[in-house]
Amino acid sequence: MDKYNKKMKNLLKKYQYVIGISIIVLFQFIYEFGWSIDPYLYVNYFMDYSMGFGPRKLIGTLCQLMLPDGLSNEKNILILITLVYVVLAGLVIFIANKFIRILSLSEKRLFLFAILFVALYFLSPARIEYLFVHTNYGRMDTYMLIFAIVFIMSIRIKSWAFYTLSTILMILSCLSHQIFVCTFLPLYCASYVYRIFNEKDWRKELFYSMLSMFVLTCLFCYVQFFPINTYDLNATMQIINERTGKEFDEFIIFYEYYANIKTHFNCLMLSQINRLVIGFIASIVVLMPLFLIFIYLWCTAVRIANDKKYKITIK
16 A cells, blocks of 8 residues: 555656646636637638638638538537637647646756746736637637747748748738737747847848848738728628628628728727727736736846847847
8 A cells, every 4th residue: 555655656746747737727728618709700710812812811711621611500610619629729738738848847946937937827818728718719819829839849940941931930820810910920020030149140040031021021011901802891791691600790891801091090999099098007007017027037037148149139
């Protein structure tokens, strides 16, 4: 019995991080997961390039290839929801595995910081699990995040291959949703700066990075300011209603695919400016402790960096 208890104790000690993080992730799955896609997000899965070239149609095109009959029956609805679930589950497992490695491989003097890093993630309202809730389930952020993870994993490959892959990933992200330039693009820019300052042939790195950003800028400006719509609003609504078997409000499709920047600004920002300002202030107050911690870590990294190039890169 003592031998059995000792064996169990050793197993628990060996896999304590796996068990702990797995329990947290499983709890978040059960507590936060919503088995349905918000009607507002359904549209993104059934707008494809047969309706013209513009933003937010890449995933819809892929979805149409897999489900050409749309959501005409319960089976197709379940397939779509399950596909999104599998993607989200894969992302969470990937992140959990990285955290387990961080905790397992951390030196004793850095273990407390590793615990703090993992804890900050699970306490953050911006963690991956926010994509599980009903109103966010199936958002295009899911796919941009996948592209970003692939990008991070490829950061050490050779220059031409790295910039080719990163440009492709940025194009795919931008075609998934043009909000990419405000969310994930800084990650790509920071990595480009890092390579420029830390690779031997910095001129080549600078040229490749500028060329990559030029391609992205041209694509973004095109899909954002000059999108092509094959059908008018009423015809598009009819097609979407047939594909999804649902009646959508004209508001959803108009503001997502037909309204220009001026209309967006006047109707979705100026008309709701009080609510947006209050929400912004509330977000800043709630996230202030997190901001302060990251600012502290950033300042500490700059201070202890020995190499001048690393200091410039961090700044």
